[in-house]
Amino acid sequence: MTEKKPGHIGCIEAGILENALVIVAVLDPKGTVLAWNHAAETITGYSKKDVIGTTSIWRHLYPDKAYRESVNSRLAEILAKKNYFENFETMIRTHSGAHRVILWNTKEVELDGMKHVIAIGQDFTHIRELDSFRESVIDSANVLITVLDDKGKVVTWNKAAEEITGYSPSEAIGGYGIWKLLYPDEDYRETVTRQIKEVISAQQHFSNLETRVTTKTSGKKVISWNTRQINIGGVKHVISIGVDITEQRIAEEALVAYMTEMAMRIKQPVEIIRDNLHEVAELLRAGKITTEETAMLLDGQVRNARQVAANVQEFQQAILEKNRAIPEAYRKFLEGD
Template sequence: MSEGKELNLSEFDILKRTFEAIEDPIFYLDTNGVILHANSASGRLLGLPPEKILGEQCFRVVHHTPTFIRGCPFVKAKVTGRREIYTVNLANHWYQVSVDPVKDESGAVIGAVHILTNIDTVKKVHELRAVLGAIIEMTPDAILGEKPDGTIISWNHGAEETFGYSADEMIGESVAKIIPPGYLDDWKGILMRVQRGERIEQLETRRIRKGGEELELSLSLSPILDERGIVTGIAVIGRNLTEIRKAERALIAYVTEAALRIKNPVEIIAHTLEEIRHLHQAGAITDEELSTTLLIQVKHAMKIVENVGDLQQSIISGLEEIPESYRRFLMDEE
């Protein structure tokens, strides 16, 4: 800039221009709350030209109330003589209002500067964080945050329930603490893949609880990337499948047992009866032999009924989820 074109601005002018240029609304009030100065941003906030604001009491144009609102920081600042801060929602936007008292030479408060900073983004981030935090804490799934080397940095309530370790016990520890020795090599391989930026979804594997019990889990691992795309952490979601897998195995065992103890023996009885009928019709066996064979098949059938009862009892006693009415029905209780 050439000297010849320089404006000869006073310090006051510079400050006034700065005051106007600031995008945050700024008010200066006297002790009665009358607005003595307001920048252009204040007018935009209130939807009024600045000249319509000046001379008005702040509560009338800002809050549309006949007097100071309850908990007004300006009223507080007049008493404390210190900066007071609060948040307020104006015209569907959130602002942090800082009220700085202005004092005379004797230290008496003669007015205050109000600066309103739009905190919509911060508020939204906080709200989102609160919602996500609540979801993470409420979910029964184990959700872990890890450094790229597997050191645990966060451990939710679901992880505490799943693995039996508290967050205090696990944060700062290596996740290897909950990996069975036979699965450590697999884990190292997976860690390398995630460190390279790969997502791993629904990997079925095993982990160990604090008490030493082995768990069957489905794990999903996602790399956490910074703005440069560098992996700075790993998000792990684990779903405990132990009970589901146990129930599936019980179901397979039940279906197999049911086939062996019901379908196949009944088939044998049916064919034996059919053969015996033919033999009797052909005169190959006597009435007495027919009667004996029928009795044997009755005994077989009775034993099958007994076996089915035993099978039902063993299934029912192993599954607490069966409703009481069905439990009584299956246990032949009244």
């Protein structure tokens, strides 16, 4: 196939096309490709001789008819309003069968008195793969992760955030309303906001800030928040990570209750044993009891002590069975390990 190169096109190729790192194609009014640069060959796998002078390249790049028609439909909608399009993202299939994400921009120019279109395609595959990887990591995390833009709007709301709060990304992303839902009590919300502002004004971030949120089902959960500033596209954002420590706090409260209850349970019997032993000591000093009588009295206090220990063990077991979230270290202590 003979390569058509009008004078203007030859100049464009020499000065710009061949040195560009993006796909650059020039199309005549009928959509015939008049120029196809080196980057276009490298990215798509289709050479100049395969492309120039034809319109068939688009069927090769978009072999799936349904997808090709959807692309054409979207393009028609855009071009009905303006004679160019910007950052139009599509998925092409290369000559080798691989798929690449291309971000297209076009500009209409006049060459030899006729309108032509310059199409520039940037290979965004690597960026989209990184985006996909980041999204996968964020969604795989078992902690609540949300990203706020420089205006405080939610732009990311991961799977764990949905599982913990009950609110879906569609309910959280794009505004500020999620915080009113999580903190429905106005006074408490203002208290939390004031705490956050005080901390951020001092150090630009906060660590282990505990708040109590209300879930979509009206449940209560304790979240420990940590934030950091990040830069996305030259704009400052805040990434907030929230760890659900509800079970931990419940377990800690159970342990406090255990300690309080246990202290009350053993106080009286221990005081009785103390008083009995004191009485035995006084009788011994006065020589009022024999060795056998002393042994009998001490045996009685041993039985009392054993009963106290049994009561403590029984109570410990009840606490363990009731509170499965008790940390392992405390659990071993309560089990007597």
